[in-house]
Amino acid sequence: MALAAAKARLAALRTEMQRHGLHAYFVPSIDPHQSEYVPECWQRRKWLSGFSGSVGDIVVTQKHAGLWTDGRYHLQAERELAGTGFQLFKQGLREVPSLPEWVSRTLGRDEVLGVDPNVLSRPLAEALEAAATKAGGRLKLLETNLVDHIWQDRPPLPAGPVQPLSLEYAGEPTSEKLRRVREAMRRSGAEALVLTALDAIAWLYNIRGRDVDHNPVVISYGLVTSKEATLFVAEEKVTPALRKALGKKVRLCPYEEMGPALARLGKAKASVFVDSLSVNQWVLGKLKGAKLTIELSPIWRLKARKNPTELNGIRRAHVRDGVAVVRFLHWLEGAVRKGGVTEMTASAHLTALRAEGDRYQADSFEAISGYGPHGAIIHYRVTPDQDVPLRPEGIYLIDSGGQYLDGTTDITRTVLLGGEATAEQKDRFTRVLQGMIALSRSRFPAGTAGRQLDAFARHALWEAGLDYAHGTGHGVGCYLNVHEGPQAISATRCIGIPLEEGNVLSNEPGFYLPGAYGIRLENLMAVVPDEALAGREPPFFRFETLTLCPIERRLVDRGLLSIEERAWLDEYHARVRQTLTPLLSKDAAKWLAQATRPV
């Protein structure tokens, strides 16, 4: 973005702020549904500042403009914000004030901080309210978004059609899902349940869409009462097929009707359940007068427990995904030797191979394709100016996934492109593998939360004084978001929700040596009953590994592995070989046979 444009936008926003009597204005990166991927029309922070990272919040005053972002984006933000008039606040560094701290110091007495409540989460609302009050000023929730007033050529909301998802994939009709949701509502004494998270809506109504990248969701709101179930979605997105699929059990209303519907509930003093994780302040404001229960929506748990149809679909999707990744790794070996492959072209080739698979819809996220030192950047996203050719030496990390009609995949493999790995690299890779195996092999009683298991995946690294600065596993949707919560295998992200039968989670320990190389291994796993421990009270679970793809044998230090670990690896490789071989070309099958030899 040209610097002049950035400055003009900032000036225009300040004029707009004056017009509304505001001394400060807050522009976050979230959208009204707190989605991980935000449609272009709601990327106001990016439009205003030019900073294109996925996370970053802005506060503008007449004198100052600050942008806060975390360690992943410090370098990128520095580059993109230079000369724009925005000051970068590097979150996570000592002595850098948090956004609320800065507000509490910068806002003057009796001054007003304005916010669009649509893009204000509950925790942040509390923090900003406290900060403004501490400063002697106040927080004001506005009716509109000031950035929209000055954003002339702002794109419209995505208008693609909503696709019904057939029972063949969903495994449970909406009528049955509604019955279970209403049962949960009754238990907590709620007359109405407000749906704000897009994947919760997509799950309940068995619909999918293309409104944002990678997440097959539809911009919408949902509302369930004991008698009615409503989907609030732009009329232009409604096809006859959708109308037919939803039938009489689900009412369709324009997206804009959600506000009045909430207001009616408030006026009627209804008992309303809103989701503590995804609700925004606009929804809470509209519900004024209602008796609110603000807790984890029952839908999170129902959605996370995949039904047998979903689990079978996910298993089948992983076979197709395994074929694509094996073809990719086989191709990579030859192509890198020939030359001309880069991080970007390799990643694009993998997308092309996935797209040849049945029921492929899209990639489930933007792949991380990192060679050498780039592999050590945990959230690396290759751009044309950072792209490097892959040479037949050193370590390459590729973290990618696909959206299939029957399931969502997410897999990371770290491979040696040629030459010899150092003893240190093998040691690190093997410890990461040991972590993945330890978690894969673990069995645990019902009631266990993912954060209790996280350390199993770190133990072998901790033994050597090593660790990785991310969680071990996230929940994964079924042809839905590749990141779904609140179940997780993580000390910080898991909020204590027990793992349940049918949960699908990633298992992805890693090791990163900045400036040198990165190692990560990732399989998806399903929580299944532990048949060998049947009849226990409480019941015991184990993990079924879903991902099918060899693990780089040339990076394994066999001597570090225990007998049990070797057995796990050999058995896993045998299963990968047996499942995928019939689906591969002769050449690829030959490569796979080599890649899956016993260690």
Added chain:
Amino acid sequence: MALAAAKARLAALRTEMQRHGLHAYFVPSIDPHQSEYVPECWQRRKWLSGFSGSVGDIVVTQKHAGLWTDGRYHLQAERELAGTGFQLFKQGLREVPSLPEWVSRTLGRDEVLGVDPNVLSRPLAEALEAAATKAGGRLKLLETNLVDHIWQDRPPLPAGPVQPLSLEYAGEPTSEKLRRVREAMRRSGAEALVLTALDAIAWLYNIRGRDVDHNPVVISYGLVTSKEATLFVAEEKVTPALRKALGKKVRLCPYEEMGPALARLGKAKASVFVDSLSVNQWVLGKLKGAKLTIELSPIWRLKARKNPTELNGIRRAHVRDGVAVVRFLHWLEGAVRKGGVTEMTASAHLTALRAEGDRYQADSFEAISGYGPHGAIIHYRVTPDQDVPLRPEGIYLIDSGGQYLDGTTDITRTVLLGGEATAEQKDRFTRVLQGMIALSRSRFPAGTAGRQLDAFARHALWEAGLDYAHGTGHGVGCYLNVHEGPQAISATRCIGIPLEEGNVLSNEPGFYLPGAYGIRLENLMAVVPDEALAGREPPFFRFETLTLCPIERRLVDRGLLSIEERAWLDEYHARVRQTLTPLLSKDAAKWLAQATRPV
């Protein structure tokens, strides 16, 4: 308690309720300081109902009287409440309403639930407020406690003298502790810090007392501002020695002066820090007008990080404690063979042996002395009518500890009193031991919370579909409370606080077969730097085992242990033998040599 007395007390309370215009009245078991051990004069729930368990809350209306207690006490409460007019609500059973749920259903519209705010915690205040509001009634905080009005011969508050703790044991003068506390106050912008937890006050002012059983604390309040530090304590407890020890840096005020002091802070609109874990509603009410920060008091963390003097004291206390327990186990073997020993007399003999040790002050809690099936009752407390003789066969569990001037101990050993253990018993014992060893051997980076390590201690049990229904470790004070938080090794009790250098925690996995036997092994451990991993960023910690006492070899299934586990056990036993042998009689030393042979 005679039934007539119980009924008369209930009737008297109901009359008192009418006099105060109350329709319901709440009598919890906690005291104003939320202590684990409550002095007799504050045991109002026990006096009113006759139920003597450590946990149980009461709500009385004109028609109903309910008592809620957890699974540990269901049988005991049933027995003790029979015929008293109190209905028992067994917490934890399905379909049993919680106390707030019951209030919301039972209180009538416009009716009033009365509570003494001194014994009302914040979370419960919120729950009761919500319940009363839901019922259309309201919660009223009273100025007095109605039980006190009718309790004629209520004992006075304990009046024993306050003992100064010399620097030789405390390791840090109050002046230096105050400096660090004030630094923390400045960081959170607080002008005053309110101290409500008795062990926090004892730690800060280097005082100890005998006001309650087992916890060497003093009934008091504390208040720290940037200029002053005040100890609010009954004047009769203040000796010249205390006055001298506290010097000019600490002001002494009568206990009753705390209320006016808080009210002054409120009136001055001061910024006041109160401890979220131990504050009661009375304190919050008195502070009305103040700007409150309600968070974890900085003292928790400071107190939990034992200084070098404390750690050395704790190590020395464990040597003395090990001598006592080894003498006990040696004696037990002979005494049980001779006959006449019971659970109670065995436990009393251990207390006597501990009391022979230097610097012994008291037991650190009421010992759990459980033979056979009694060992399977996790919180078993032997009473004369449950007491059984120990015979030279089967399994005996003893969980006990001492308060020494230089440290607090807590140890559990499970021993075979004679005969042969079954293969199952050995398997279970060995898995418990493997859990203890896994946790003892673990190393982990700074920032790791105890709840992340809890599963290490369960892994060997989980492998066999077994588990234990309690946490693995609690924090332990230094000549202070045997249970101190918030650091813990537990999935539920640990609130996410990272373990820090100098923390002392228990390591106590177990296995319980109801009706048959119980197994628990418990060592205390200190968090220390991992010298072998020096220089890592973040730094790595390991555990130093403090407890010195052999582990029953006759219950170990050697074949289940890995080479590393055997090495740990043999090294531990060698250390126990080397340390304790010079301090034992010839006979006991001979016994110890046998008990600590390599496996």
